[in-house]
Amino acid sequence: PWQPNYIVPEEVEIDLDNLLNNIKMGLKEFYRYIDDLNAISTAAEETFKKDITAEIIEKQALVYYELGLYEEAEGKYKTLRDMESADFSFASMEKYCNTRAKMHVKNVYLTGKNISKEAKVTAHHEIKGVIRDLQFLSLAGQTAERLNLMASTHKRMSMVAATKAERIKQYKLSLSYYQQAMQRMIKDQQKNGANVNLSYPLTNAVELSYILQANGHHGSGVVEKHAYEIYDKNTAIRKLGRELNKLDEQKSDDNLNHMDYWNMQKILNIQLCLGVVKNNKNSNAHWRDVVKEARRLWGKAGSPGNKLAELEHLKFLIFGLKTAVRSSGEPYLPYKDVMTLDDLNEHLDELKKALANTRKK
Numbered sequence: 371p372w373q374p375n376y377i378v379p380e381e382v383e384i385d386l387d388n389l390l391n392n393i394k395m396g397l398k399e400f401y402r403y404i405d406d407l408n409a410i411s412t413a414a415e416e417t418f419k420k421d422i423t424a425e426i427i428e429k430q431a432l433v434y435y436e437l438g439l440y441e442e443a444e445g446k447y448k449t450l451r452d453m454e455s456a457d458f459s460f461a462s463m464e465k466y467c468n469t470r471a472k473m474h475v476k477n478v479y480l481t482g483k484n485i486s487k488e489a490k491v492t493a494h495h496e497i498k499g500v501i502r503d504l505q506f507l508s509l510a511g512q513t514a515e516r517l518n519l520m521a522s523t524h525k526r527m528s529m530v531a532a533t534k535a536e537r538i539k540q541y542k543l544s545l546s547y548y549q550q551a552m553q554r555m556i557k558d559q560q561k562n563g564a565n566v567n568l569s570y571p572l573t574n575a576v577e578l579s580y581i582l583q584a585n586g587h588h589g590s591g592v593v594e595k596h597a598y599e600i601y602d603k604n605t606a607i608r609k610l611g612r613e614l615n616k617l618d619e620q621k622s623d624d625n626l627n628h629m630d631y632w633n634m635q636k637i638l639n640i641q642l643c644l645g646v647v648k649n650n651k652n653s654n655a656h657w658r659d660v661v662k663e664a665r666r667l668w669g670k671a672g673s674p675g676n677k678l679a680e681l682e683h684l685k686f687l688i689f690g691l692k693t694a695v696r697s698s699g700e701p702y703l704p705y706k707d708v709m710t711l712d713d714l715n716e717h718l719d720e721l722k723k724a725l726a727n728t729r730k731k
Contacts, residue, residue: 371409372405372409373413375413376414379414379425382418383429389406389410393437393674394436394672395671396671396673403433403674407433407434407437427446428450431450431462431466435469435675437674438674438675440469440476444466447465448466466503467504467519470499470500471500471526472526472682474492474496474497475497477489477493479702482703482704497523501520504516517551517554521543521545524541524543524544538585538587539594541578541585541690543593543594543596545575545599546598548575549597550596552571552572555568569613569636569639573640573643576609579601579602580606580649581691584691584728588602603648606643607648610644614641617633617637617640631670631671634667635672646687649729661718674708674709681717684717684718685703685717687721688703688717691724703720
Protein backbone atom coordinates (compact mmCIF):
# COMPACT_ATOMS: atom_id res chain seq x y z
CA PRO A 371 0.00 0.00 0.00
CA TRP A 372 1.01 3.59 -0.67
CA GLN A 373 2.77 5.29 2.29
CA PRO A 374 3.53 8.95 1.58
CA ASN A 375 6.13 10.96 3.50
CA TYR A 376 5.91 14.68 4.13
CA ILE A 377 8.32 17.44 5.15
CA VAL A 378 6.10 20.51 4.77
CA PRO A 379 2.26 20.88 4.93
CA GLU A 380 2.13 22.08 1.31
CA GLU A 381 3.06 18.55 0.18
CA VAL A 382 -0.05 17.19 1.94
CA GLU A 383 -2.19 19.84 0.26
CA ILE A 384 -0.84 18.85 -3.16
CA ASP A 385 -1.65 15.16 -2.56
CA LEU A 386 -5.16 16.07 -1.35
CA ASP A 387 -5.71 18.30 -4.40
CA ASN A 388 -4.59 15.46 -6.69
CA LEU A 389 -6.88 13.03 -4.87
CA LEU A 390 -9.77 15.48 -5.20
CA ASN A 391 -9.20 15.79 -8.95
CA ASN A 392 -9.06 12.00 -9.35
CA ILE A 393 -12.31 11.63 -7.41
CA LYS A 394 -14.05 14.20 -9.62
CA MET A 395 -12.85 12.33 -12.71
CA GLY A 396 -14.16 9.05 -11.30
CA LEU A 397 -10.88 7.25 -12.05
CA LYS A 398 -10.92 4.64 -9.25
CA GLU A 399 -13.26 2.53 -7.13
CA PHE A 400 -14.76 4.17 -4.03
CA TYR A 401 -12.72 2.21 -1.49
CA ARG A 402 -9.44 3.00 -3.28
CA TYR A 403 -10.12 6.69 -2.65
CA ILE A 404 -10.73 5.95 1.03
CA ASP A 405 -7.41 4.07 1.21
CA ASP A 406 -5.57 7.00 -0.40
CA LEU A 407 -7.21 9.54 1.92
CA ASN A 408 -6.39 7.45 4.98
CA ALA A 409 -2.76 7.10 3.84
CA ILE A 410 -2.41 10.87 3.35
CA SER A 411 -4.14 11.72 6.63
CA THR A 412 -2.14 9.19 8.67
CA ALA A 413 1.19 10.42 7.27
CA ALA A 414 0.19 14.05 7.88
CA GLU A 415 -0.86 13.35 11.48
CA GLU A 416 2.36 11.43 12.20
CA THR A 417 4.51 14.23 10.77
CA PHE A 418 2.73 17.35 12.01
CA LYS A 419 0.90 15.96 15.10
CA LYS A 420 -1.39 18.70 16.43
CA ASP A 421 0.02 21.30 14.04
CA ILE A 422 -2.05 20.17 11.03
CA THR A 423 -3.00 23.32 9.18
CA ALA A 424 -6.48 24.68 8.48
CA GLU A 425 -5.77 24.31 4.75
CA ILE A 426 -5.22 20.56 5.16
CA ILE A 427 -8.41 20.13 7.20
CA GLU A 428 -10.45 22.09 4.67
CA LYS A 429 -9.18 19.91 1.82
CA GLN A 430 -9.91 16.74 3.83
CA ALA A 431 -13.46 18.02 4.29
CA LEU A 432 -13.79 18.62 0.54
CA VAL A 433 -12.57 15.09 -0.21
CA TYR A 434 -15.12 13.59 2.18
CA TYR A 435 -17.85 15.74 0.61
CA GLU A 436 -16.93 14.60 -2.91
CA LEU A 437 -17.11 11.01 -1.65
CA GLY A 438 -20.64 11.64 -0.36
CA LEU A 439 -19.50 11.02 3.25
CA TYR A 440 -21.43 13.86 4.84
CA GLU A 441 -20.85 13.04 8.51
CA GLU A 442 -17.07 12.85 8.05
CA ALA A 443 -17.10 16.08 6.03
CA GLU A 444 -19.26 17.81 8.63
CA GLY A 445 -16.82 16.73 11.37
CA LYS A 446 -13.87 18.25 9.50
CA TYR A 447 -15.73 21.51 8.84
CA LYS A 448 -16.68 21.67 12.52
CA THR A 449 -13.00 21.18 13.48
CA LEU A 450 -12.04 23.92 11.04
CA ARG A 451 -14.68 26.27 12.41
CA ASP A 452 -13.47 25.71 15.97
CA MET A 453 -9.79 26.35 15.21
CA GLU A 454 -8.84 29.71 16.68
CA SER A 455 -6.31 30.40 13.93
CA ALA A 456 -8.47 29.18 11.05
CA ASP A 457 -9.49 31.50 8.28
CA PHE A 458 -12.96 30.01 7.89
CA SER A 459 -13.77 31.37 4.44
CA PHE A 460 -17.22 32.15 3.07
CA ALA A 461 -16.79 29.26 0.63
CA SER A 462 -16.05 26.88 3.52
CA MET A 463 -19.06 28.12 5.45
CA GLU A 464 -21.31 27.64 2.43
CA LYS A 465 -20.05 24.08 1.94
CA TYR A 466 -20.42 23.41 5.68
CA CYS A 467 -24.06 24.54 5.56
CA ASN A 468 -24.82 22.41 2.50
CA THR A 469 -23.12 19.36 4.03
CA ARG A 470 -25.14 19.62 7.25
CA ALA A 471 -28.49 19.95 5.46
CA LYS A 472 -27.73 16.96 3.23
CA MET A 473 -26.50 14.89 6.19
CA HIS A 474 -29.64 15.43 8.29
CA VAL A 475 -31.99 14.44 5.45
CA LYS A 476 -29.84 11.39 4.72
CA ASN A 477 -30.01 10.33 8.37
CA VAL A 478 -33.82 10.49 8.31
CA TYR A 479 -34.23 8.54 5.05
CA LEU A 480 -31.22 6.25 5.41
CA THR A 481 -33.18 2.97 5.20
CA GLY A 482 -36.16 4.42 3.30
CA LYS A 483 -38.73 2.96 5.68
CA ASN A 484 -40.01 3.16 9.28
CA ILE A 485 -39.16 6.86 9.27
CA SER A 486 -39.62 8.16 12.80
CA LYS A 487 -41.30 11.44 13.72
CA GLU A 488 -38.56 12.03 16.29
CA ALA A 489 -35.85 11.81 13.62
CA LYS A 490 -37.76 14.35 11.50
CA VAL A 491 -38.12 16.73 14.46
CA THR A 492 -34.38 16.54 15.16
CA ALA A 493 -33.51 17.09 11.50
CA HIS A 494 -35.99 19.98 11.27
CA HIS A 495 -34.33 21.69 14.24
CA GLU A 496 -30.84 21.19 12.81
CA ILE A 497 -31.75 22.42 9.32
CA LYS A 498 -33.33 25.53 10.87
CA GLY A 499 -29.85 26.19 12.27
CA VAL A 500 -28.41 25.84 8.77
CA ILE A 501 -30.94 28.41 7.48
CA ARG A 502 -29.94 30.83 10.25
CA ASP A 503 -26.28 30.44 9.26
CA LEU A 504 -27.11 31.09 5.60
CA GLN A 505 -29.10 34.18 6.59
CA PHE A 506 -26.06 35.40 8.51
CA LEU A 507 -23.86 34.77 5.46
CA SER A 508 -26.23 36.80 3.29
CA LEU A 509 -25.51 39.86 5.45
CA ALA A 510 -22.06 39.90 3.83
CA GLY A 511 -23.68 40.01 0.38
CA GLN A 512 -26.48 38.17 -1.38
CA THR A 513 -24.93 36.09 -4.16
CA ALA A 514 -26.62 33.71 -6.60
CA GLU A 515 -24.74 30.83 -4.95
CA ARG A 516 -26.13 31.71 -1.51
CA LEU A 517 -29.65 32.10 -2.89
CA ASN A 518 -29.37 28.67 -4.53
CA LEU A 519 -28.07 27.24 -1.24
CA MET A 520 -30.97 28.77 0.67
CA ALA A 521 -33.39 27.33 -1.91
CA SER A 522 -31.93 23.81 -1.69
CA THR A 523 -31.94 23.96 2.12
CA HIS A 524 -35.66 24.86 2.19
CA LYS A 525 -36.24 22.02 -0.27
CA ARG A 526 -34.58 19.63 2.16
CA MET A 527 -36.57 21.16 5.02
CA SER A 528 -39.75 20.14 3.17
CA MET A 529 -38.65 16.49 3.46
CA VAL A 530 -38.61 16.67 7.26
CA ALA A 531 -41.73 18.84 7.69
CA ALA A 532 -44.24 17.57 10.26
CA THR A 533 -47.37 18.61 8.33
CA LYS A 534 -48.51 19.06 4.75
CA ALA A 535 -49.02 22.82 5.34
CA GLU A 536 -45.40 23.15 6.50
CA ARG A 537 -44.20 21.08 3.53
CA ILE A 538 -46.07 23.33 1.07
CA LYS A 539 -44.62 26.44 2.76
CA GLN A 540 -41.09 25.05 2.35
CA TYR A 541 -41.75 24.27 -1.33
CA LYS A 542 -42.84 27.87 -1.89
CA LEU A 543 -39.86 29.31 -0.03
CA SER A 544 -37.52 27.10 -2.04
CA LEU A 545 -39.21 28.16 -5.28
CA SER A 546 -38.89 31.82 -4.34
CA TYR A 547 -35.18 31.53 -3.58
CA TYR A 548 -34.47 29.70 -6.85
CA GLN A 549 -36.30 32.46 -8.72
CA GLN A 550 -34.35 35.10 -6.79
CA ALA A 551 -31.13 33.29 -7.75
CA MET A 552 -32.12 33.50 -11.42
CA GLN A 553 -32.86 37.22 -11.09
CA ARG A 554 -29.47 37.75 -9.45
CA MET A 555 -27.69 35.78 -12.20
CA ILE A 556 -29.42 37.82 -14.93
CA LYS A 557 -28.53 41.05 -13.10
CA ASP A 558 -24.89 39.95 -12.82
CA GLN A 559 -24.87 39.09 -16.52
CA GLN A 560 -26.14 42.54 -17.44
CA LYS A 561 -23.49 44.08 -15.21
CA ASN A 562 -20.51 41.95 -16.25
CA GLY A 563 -21.50 40.91 -19.76
CA ALA A 564 -20.64 37.27 -19.03
CA ASN A 565 -22.79 34.47 -20.41
CA VAL A 566 -24.99 32.97 -17.70
CA ASN A 567 -26.59 29.56 -17.54
CA LEU A 568 -29.79 29.36 -15.52
CA SER A 569 -30.33 25.62 -15.86
CA TYR A 570 -29.73 24.70 -12.19
CA PRO A 571 -32.15 27.14 -10.51
CA LEU A 572 -34.59 26.95 -13.43
CA THR A 573 -34.97 23.16 -13.46
CA ASN A 574 -35.45 23.17 -9.70
CA ALA A 575 -38.03 25.99 -9.93
CA VAL A 576 -39.93 24.13 -12.66
CA GLU A 577 -39.93 20.85 -10.71
CA LEU A 578 -41.14 22.62 -7.56
CA SER A 579 -43.88 24.29 -9.62
CA TYR A 580 -45.01 20.89 -10.87
CA ILE A 581 -45.05 19.43 -7.35
CA LEU A 582 -47.00 22.43 -6.03
CA GLN A 583 -49.55 22.01 -8.84
CA ALA A 584 -49.85 18.31 -7.97
CA ASN A 585 -50.75 19.53 -4.47
CA GLY A 586 -53.43 21.87 -5.87
CA HIS A 587 -51.48 25.15 -5.77
CA HIS A 588 -51.29 27.52 -8.73
CA GLY A 589 -50.40 31.11 -9.65
CA SER A 590 -48.26 33.61 -7.77
CA GLY A 591 -48.05 34.56 -4.11
CA VAL A 592 -45.93 35.65 -1.17
CA VAL A 593 -44.61 33.46 1.64
CA GLU A 594 -42.75 35.00 4.60
CA LYS A 595 -42.32 38.22 2.54
CA HIS A 596 -40.81 36.27 -0.39
CA ALA A 597 -42.63 36.42 -3.73
CA TYR A 598 -42.90 33.30 -5.88
CA GLU A 599 -44.46 32.31 -9.21
CA ILE A 600 -45.68 28.77 -9.86
CA TYR A 601 -44.90 28.20 -13.54
CA ASP A 602 -47.70 26.74 -15.63
CA LYS A 603 -46.86 24.02 -18.15
CA ASN A 604 -46.46 26.29 -21.18
CA THR A 605 -44.29 28.81 -19.32
CA ALA A 606 -42.08 26.02 -17.95
CA ILE A 607 -41.59 24.42 -21.37
CA ARG A 608 -40.78 27.78 -22.96
CA LYS A 609 -38.18 28.68 -20.30
CA LEU A 610 -36.57 25.23 -20.42
CA GLY A 611 -36.43 25.36 -24.22
CA ARG A 612 -34.62 28.69 -24.10
CA GLU A 613 -31.93 27.28 -21.77
CA LEU A 614 -31.63 24.12 -23.84
CA ASN A 615 -30.97 26.21 -26.95
CA LYS A 616 -28.21 28.10 -25.12
CA LEU A 617 -26.49 24.86 -24.18
CA ASP A 618 -26.90 23.42 -27.69
CA GLU A 619 -25.05 26.45 -29.05
CA GLN A 620 -22.08 25.56 -26.83
CA LYS A 621 -21.62 22.17 -28.49
CA SER A 622 -18.17 21.77 -30.01
CA ASP A 623 -18.41 20.91 -33.74
CA ASP A 624 -21.95 19.69 -33.04
CA ASN A 625 -20.40 16.66 -31.38
CA LEU A 626 -21.77 15.81 -27.94
CA ASN A 627 -18.69 13.68 -27.17
CA HIS A 628 -16.55 16.83 -27.18
CA MET A 629 -18.76 18.66 -24.73
CA ASP A 630 -17.83 19.31 -21.14
CA TYR A 631 -19.30 16.66 -18.80
CA TRP A 632 -21.12 19.28 -16.75
CA ASN A 633 -22.78 20.81 -19.80
CA MET A 634 -23.99 17.36 -20.76
CA GLN A 635 -25.33 16.95 -17.22
CA LYS A 636 -27.17 20.28 -17.53
CA ILE A 637 -28.77 19.18 -20.80
CA LEU A 638 -29.80 15.89 -19.19
CA ASN A 639 -31.36 17.71 -16.22
CA ILE A 640 -33.37 19.93 -18.57
CA GLN A 641 -34.56 16.90 -20.54
CA LEU A 642 -35.48 15.14 -17.29
CA CYS A 643 -37.34 18.25 -16.18
CA LEU A 644 -39.23 18.38 -19.51
CA GLY A 645 -40.19 14.74 -18.97
CA VAL A 646 -41.63 15.67 -15.55
CA VAL A 647 -43.54 18.71 -16.87
CA LYS A 648 -45.01 17.00 -19.92
CA ASN A 649 -45.84 13.80 -17.97
CA ASN A 650 -48.29 12.11 -20.30
CA LYS A 651 -48.69 8.67 -21.83
CA ASN A 652 -47.18 9.94 -25.09
CA SER A 653 -43.85 10.89 -23.45
CA ASN A 654 -42.49 7.32 -23.24
CA ALA A 655 -40.03 7.87 -26.10
CA HIS A 656 -38.71 11.04 -24.43
CA TRP A 657 -38.38 9.18 -21.14
CA ARG A 658 -36.43 6.34 -22.78
CA ASP A 659 -33.98 8.89 -24.22
CA VAL A 660 -33.56 10.49 -20.78
CA VAL A 661 -32.85 7.12 -19.15
CA LYS A 662 -30.39 6.15 -21.90
CA GLU A 663 -28.45 9.43 -21.54
CA ALA A 664 -28.50 9.24 -17.73
CA ARG A 665 -27.00 5.75 -17.87
CA ARG A 666 -24.34 6.88 -20.37
CA LEU A 667 -23.27 9.89 -18.29
CA TRP A 668 -23.22 7.86 -15.06
CA GLY A 669 -20.26 5.85 -16.32
CA LYS A 670 -18.49 8.76 -18.01
CA ALA A 671 -17.26 10.88 -15.07
CA GLY A 672 -18.26 12.36 -11.75
CA SER A 673 -17.29 11.73 -8.14
CA PRO A 674 -19.26 9.50 -5.73
CA GLY A 675 -20.52 12.76 -4.22
CA ASN A 676 -21.76 13.92 -7.66
CA LYS A 677 -23.53 10.60 -8.18
CA LEU A 678 -25.11 10.80 -4.72
CA ALA A 679 -26.29 14.35 -5.53
CA GLU A 680 -27.93 13.02 -8.72
CA LEU A 681 -29.75 10.36 -6.71
CA GLU A 682 -30.72 12.93 -4.04
CA HIS A 683 -32.29 15.04 -6.80
CA LEU A 684 -34.35 12.01 -7.88
CA LYS A 685 -35.16 11.18 -4.23
CA PHE A 686 -36.63 14.66 -3.74
CA LEU A 687 -38.76 14.40 -6.88
CA ILE A 688 -40.03 10.97 -5.81
CA PHE A 689 -40.78 12.32 -2.33
CA GLY A 690 -42.62 15.38 -3.66
CA LEU A 691 -44.73 13.37 -6.10
CA LYS A 692 -45.52 10.52 -3.69
CA THR A 693 -46.60 12.83 -0.86
CA ALA A 694 -48.79 14.78 -3.30
CA VAL A 695 -50.82 11.60 -3.85
CA ARG A 696 -50.90 10.27 -0.28
CA SER A 697 -49.85 11.51 3.15
CA SER A 698 -46.99 9.03 3.55
CA GLY A 699 -44.78 8.23 0.60
CA GLU A 700 -43.05 5.28 2.28
CA PRO A 701 -41.24 3.16 1.42
CA TYR A 702 -38.42 5.09 -0.27
CA LEU A 703 -35.23 3.79 -1.82
CA PRO A 704 -32.44 3.58 0.80
CA TYR A 705 -29.11 5.38 0.80
CA LYS A 706 -25.99 3.30 0.09
CA ASP A 707 -22.27 3.88 0.67
CA VAL A 708 -21.45 2.97 -2.93
CA MET A 709 -23.87 4.01 -5.67
CA THR A 710 -24.10 1.84 -8.79
CA LEU A 711 -25.82 2.02 -12.16
CA ASP A 712 -28.48 -0.31 -10.72
CA ASP A 713 -29.29 2.34 -8.09
CA LEU A 714 -29.71 4.96 -10.82
CA ASN A 715 -32.05 2.62 -12.72
CA GLU A 716 -34.09 1.96 -9.57
CA HIS A 717 -34.50 5.68 -8.87
CA LEU A 718 -35.50 6.46 -12.45
CA ASP A 719 -38.05 3.61 -12.43
CA GLU A 720 -39.44 4.84 -9.11
CA LEU A 721 -39.74 8.38 -10.48
CA LYS A 722 -41.57 7.11 -13.56
CA LYS A 723 -44.07 5.28 -11.32
CA ALA A 724 -44.56 8.36 -9.14
CA LEU A 725 -45.24 10.49 -12.23
CA ALA A 726 -47.78 7.94 -13.49
CA ASN A 727 -49.57 8.05 -10.12
CA THR A 728 -49.88 11.84 -10.25
CA ARG A 729 -51.64 11.47 -13.62
CA LYS A 730 -54.22 9.22 -11.96
CA LYS A 731 -54.83 11.66 -9.12
